[in-house]
Amino acid sequence: MNNFLRIKEVMKKTGIAKSTIWLWVSENKFPKPIKLSPRITVWEEARIDYWMKEKL
Structure with a gap:
């Protein structure tokens, strides 16, 4: 079963700001x-x- 994350959990896990996450989603970078x-x-x-593994 998949584990789902809300935006705050994604921010904490990645260290990326909310506005950057949404920008990258719109640019197909996230x-x-x-x-x-x-x-x-x-x-x-x-x-x-x-995604994080691919960015290293």
Whole structure:
């Protein structure tokens, strides 16, 4: 089962600011989130881990 992260958890894990995350998502430089409801957006932790590994 996948573990999902909210924006604050993604910021803490990556050390990237919220505005930068959203900018990079719009520029296809960061994994796309999943919209669960109008107010809830999450990222798959495995995708974030893979993205971080590729950036090293």
